[in-house]
Amino acid sequence: MTAPASLYKLKLGFVALTDCAALVAAHKLGLDRELGLQFSLQRQPSWSAVRDKLMNGQLDAAHALYGLVYGMQLGMGSPQCDMAILMTLNQNGQGISLAPALAQQYRQGMSLREISRDLGRPLMLAHTFPTGTHAMWLYYWLAAQGIHPLRDARCVVIPPAQMDEAMQDGLLDGFCAGQPWHALAQRHAVASLVADSAAIWPDHPEKVVACRRELVQQQPALASRLVQTLLLASHWLDQPENHAQAAAWLAEDDYLAMSAALILQHWESTDVSPLRFCAAGQVNYPYLSDGLWFLQQYRRWGMWQGEGEQNVVAAVNQTALYQQAAQACGIPLPPDGMRHSVLMDGCHWPEQMDSAPSVGAALQFTH
Numbered sequence: 001m002t003a004p005a006s007l008y009k010l011k012l013g014f015v016a017l018t019d020c021a022a023l024v025a026a027h028k029l030g031l032d033r034e035l036g037l038q039f040s041l042q043r044q045p046s047w048s049a050v051r052d053k054l055m056n057g058q059l060d061a062a063h064a065l066y067g068l069v070y071g072m073q074l075g076m077g078s079p080q081c082d083m084a085i086l087m088t089l090n091q092n093g094q095g096i097s098l099a100p101a102l103a104q105q106y107r108q109g110m111s112l113r114e115i116s117r118d119l120g121r122p123l124m125l126a127h128t129f130p131t132g133t134h135a136m137w138l139y140y141w142l143a144a145q146g147i148h149p150l151r152d153a154r155c156v157v158i159p160p161a162q163m164d165e166a167m168q169d170g171l172l173d174g175f176c177a178g179q180p181w182h183a184l185a186q187r188h189a190v191a192s193l194v195a196d197s198a199a200i201w202p203d204h205p206e207k208v209v210a211c212r213r214e215l216v217q218q219q220p221a222l223a224s225r226l227v228q229t230l231l232l233a234s235h236w237l238d239q240p241e242n243h244a245q246a247a248a249w250l251a252e253d254d255y256l257a258m259s260a261a262l263i264l265q266h267w268e269s270t271d272v273s274p275l276r277f278c279a280a281g282q283v284n285y286p287y288l289s290d291g292l293w294f295l296q297q298y299r300r301w302g303m304w305q306g307e308g309e310q311n312v313v314a315a316v317n318q319t320a321l322y323q324q325a326a327q328a329c330g331i332p333l334p335p336d337g338m339r340h341s342v343l344m345d346g347c348h349w350p351e352q353m354d355s356a357p358s359v360g361a362a363l364q365f366t367h
Contacts, residue, residue, distance in 0.1 A: 007038040008222060013050050013062035016043055016161055016256045017178040018263055019090040019207045020063045021246050022277060026233035028249050035225045043254065046159035047129040054212060055081050061226060063089060064210035067294050071131030073316055074304055082213040085291070085317050086227050087284045087325075089207040089234070093267075093275035094134060094197035096141060097182050098174035099167065103192035112145050116152070119173070123147070126158040126166065126175040133207075136297050137200050138176040144200075144345040150301060167191045178206070179275070180258065183265045193266075198273030200344045203283075205290040216318055223318075227325035234278040235331065243268060281331040286317035289338040289350050 010032075014020040026032050027039040042059065044050045047068055053059040055072065066085070070076075073083045098106060105115055116123050125142075127134040135157075139149040149155055158166055160177045167175070167190040174191065175181075185191035197204060209230060216223045236242055247260040247267065256263060267275055276283045291313035298304035306312075319337055326333055341349045 007033060007036060009038045009040055010060045010222075010226065011040045011042055011058070013042050013044045013053055013059040013064075014255075015045075015047060015050065015063065015159075017063075017207075018180055018250065018256070018267055018275065019093050019178055019277075020255070021237055021250060022089050022230045022233040023063055024249050024255055025237055025242075025246055026229045029233065029236065031229045031232050035229050037222075037225055037229060039229075041254070045161070047132060051078060051129075054083075054210060055079070057212075060215065061086070061209055061211035063207050065129055065132035065134070066205050066208050066290065067131040067133050067136060068129055069208060069210045069316060070291065070294050070298070070312075071129075073312065074298070074306065076131050076298070076303060083316055084211050084213040084216045084223075085286045086209040086211065086216070086223060087230065087286055087322055088205050088290070089209060089230070089277070089284070091203045091206060091276045091279075091283050092196075092198040092273045094137060094176065094178045094206060095182050095193045095266075095272070096138060096174060096176045096195040096197075097167075097185055097191035097193045099172075100189060100192050102173055103194050106194050112142065112147050113152075116147070123153045123173045124156070124171070125153055126156050126163060126172050126177075128157065128160050128177055130157060131294075131298065131303065133204075134176040134178070136294065137197050137204075139297070139301060140343070141176075141195055141200050164188060164190065179266045180256065180263050183262050184258065187262065193272075196272040201341055201349075202273065203276065203341070205287070208286070213315070216321060220321060223321055224325045224328065227322060228329045231278070231281070231284060231326060231329050231331050234284060237277040238279065240268075278331070281326055282334060284322070284326070284331070285334050285337070286319055286322055287334075287337060287339050288313050288317055288319070289340075291317050293349055 032039045050062050069083045072081045127138045142149045160181050163175045163177050163181050164185045166172045167185050182193050247263040250256045251260040295309045
């Protein structure tokens with residue numbers, strides 16, 4: 001394919017995580033230029049920086065936490081901004097780590113409540129953004145084990161790249177974040193992975209391509225080309241023979257600035273569920289059920305009490321745009337815009353008639 005004579009420059013934000021790989025691979029492989037785009041990849045220090053720069057137009061689109069987009073849409077913690085999810089970038093690949101001594105106790109069968117009682121205080125745990133995926137995985141994991149995350153533990157926000165240092169300084173008992181930050185903390189012997197995020201929700205949605213909705217409304221062809229580019233990169237990333245090259249690119253100073261071996265450590269580990277980037281399009285479709293789950297969890301924890309969930313999700317998740325882009329580059333579409341999952345506590349999502357009528361782990365654990 002010959003690149004067009006003129007390229008449309010897109011400023012794309014990302015946070016230094018293994019799951020930003022589709023953006024990096026698309027640029028390194030020249031897929032952006034083949035589709036008339038020029039990616040300007042801009043590393044951000046935190047998810048709040050991603051939010052703020054999307055909101056003020058300094059970024060055109062970004063690698064973003066699923067829940068970050070809905071937080072912006074609902075005006076939770078920031079001014080309200082109409083947002084769009086163009087596609088899901090990955091599933092799985094996150095986790096929860098505890099300090100080594102606590103991790104050993106946990107693996108030996110001590111409950112989190114017993115561990116907290118022995119400490120003589122609530123567990124101090126970090127996630128990466130108030131409405132983000134890591135907050136929701138951590139809250140769900142705690143609640144499923146009888147710990148109310150807002151009353152029985154202290155949960156704080158720390159950018160992913162600062163988790164290792166916070167553990168070294170003894171400020172935390174554990175954290176929930178993406179890779180390779182668990183691998184780095186493990187290398188420094190300050191934390192040990194105790195829960196793979198896929199054990200909480202198998203093949204859960206994680207990062208997405210996010211932009212202000214006006215980009216889709218005003219330049220749908222541009223948004224479609226962005227999705228096509230990242231779909232092709234996602235398919236490339238799912239081929240095991242390409243992992244080493246992708247890790248080498250991610251290791252560069254402009255991206256993750258750490259060894260490729262460390263990046264690959266959990267990406268290719270058989271001890272956790274695989275980090276999925278495409279799976280013939282099963283990963284990438286912006287399922288309406290995924291968006292509804294986040295709204296349900298916000299309601300559960302007293303973060304949002306609004307109405308019209310179906311309308312909110314239909315406006316944010318750009319299913320029609322995605323379908324057009326996927327068909328243009330030969331990526332199969334799923335049979336349904338809703339997908340069924342069973343979470344760690346046996347609850348079904350979307351809820352079924354015979355499942356517990358709760359909004360998570362147990363009825364008593366609401367706000």
